[in-house]
Amino acid sequence: MDYHNSPFDLQGKVAVIIGGTGHLCGNMGVALARAGAEVVLVGRNPESAIEKLAAIDAFGGKSWFHRADVRERQEIDDLLTAVLLRSGKVDILVNGAGASLNTPFLEITDDEISTIMDINFKSVLRACQIFGDYFINRAEPSSIINIGSMAGKIPVNGLFTYAAAKAAVHSLTKNLASEWGDHDIRVNTIVPGFFPTGQASQQGDETRALEILRQTPMSRFGEADELTGATLLLASSAGSFMTGTEIIVDGGFSAMTL
Numbered sequence: 407m408d409y410h411n412s413p414f415d416l417q418g419k420v421a422v423i424i425g426g427t428g429h430l431c432g433n434m435g436v437a438l439a440r441a442g443a444e445v446v447l448v449g450r451n452p453e454s455a456i457e458k459l460a461a462i463d464a465f466g467g468k469s470w471f472h473r474a475d476v477r478e479r480q481e482i483d484d485l486l487t488a489v490l491l492r493s494g495k496v497d498i499l500v501n502g503a504g505a506s507l508n509t510p511f512l513e514i515t516d517d518e519i520s521t522i523m524d525i526n527f528k529s530v531l532r533a534c535q536i537f538g539d540y541f542i543n544r545a546e547p548s549s550i551i552n553i554g555s556m557a558g559k560i561p562v563n564g565l566f567t568y569a570a571a572k573a574a575v576h577s578l579t580k581n582l583a584s585e586w587g588d589h590d591i592r593v594n595t596i597v598p599g600f601f602p603t604g605q606a607s608q609q610g611d612e613t614r615a616l617e618i619l620r621q622t623p624m625s626r627f628g629e630a631d632e633l634t635g636a637t638l639l640l641a642s643s644a645g646s647f648m649t650g651t652e653i654i655v656d657g658g659f660s661a662m663t664l
């Protein structure tokens with residue numbers, strides 16, 4: 407699709423995608439690059455970025471990989487420094503690193519609580535602090551897109567710590583939207599339903615998959631590309647009056663009551 411000369415045009419913009427080596431956020435990276443943005447895919451493993459970097463290169467887009475473990479504040483600081491050095495600026499930040507475990511509640515250890523909160527929530531808070539400070543000082547329109555989860559909205563069996571971490575991401579998003587509205591820094595959440603890819607594919611058994619599908623009016627799982635519309639809307643001037651919102655992309659899962 408050609409987004410040039412449309413409100414979704416991102417030519418001249420730089421997007422940093424934390425978790426961009428993963429399935430959903432990697433696809434978001436391809437979508438942002440297709441709309442013209444220079445894209446920085448951030449993750450712990452360079453090999454995981456190869457396919458997405460090649461996909462972007464194939465249509466003449468611009469992208470590169472930066473290695474960071476976002477559990478460490480210093481690594482997020484170093485990420486911003488590296489992006490400013492190589493790309494000169496940042497306009498869009500996507501916070502999509504994620505990991506979940508479905509340990510029975512009474513067996514969850516302190517180590518697991520720390521790890522899951524660190525990856526899914528504290529890393530988002532730290533990245534919002536570090537990039538937010540940069541955005542405030544730069545004083546240009548900026549967009550932060552946090553990746554939440556349906557599990558953070560309504561109970562999804564067995565994902566206790568992950569669900570709490572994602573609920574915290576939803577809350578942080580709204581608080582920052584309120585805090586930074588005057589600075590033209592928009593902060594929004596995309597709330598995916600069930601996309602059986604990456605981390606999500608490791609949790610599912612067949613019975614659970616059938617339960618999810620029964621609860622989903624569209625009777626299927628999502629495809630990674632189906633997050634493209636929400637991503638481009640929130641990243642671009644098409645969404646210039648949107649902040650503090652949650653865009654739910656779930657095939658109707660959260661609309662179903664019986």
Ligand SMILES: NC(=O)c1ccc[n+]([C@@H]2O[C@H](COP(=O)([O-])OP(=O)(O)OC[C@H]3O[C@@H](n4cnc5c(N)ncnc54)[C@H](O)[C@@H]3O)[C@@H](O)[C@H]2O)c1
Nearest residue numbers: 425427428429430475476502503504555600601604605606
């Ligand atoms: N797949 C789904 O059904 C689904 C549903 C709701 C929300 N989500 C959220 O969407 C996002 C992407 O999920 P996905 O399914 O594509 O999973 P994925 O496992 O493919 O992607 C997660 C990415 O996060 C990265 N990551 C994890 N810990 C990190 C760390 N400490 N430092 C840097 N990077 C780290 C991983 O390397 C990976 O690239 C996550 O935030 C996830 O919670 C996914």
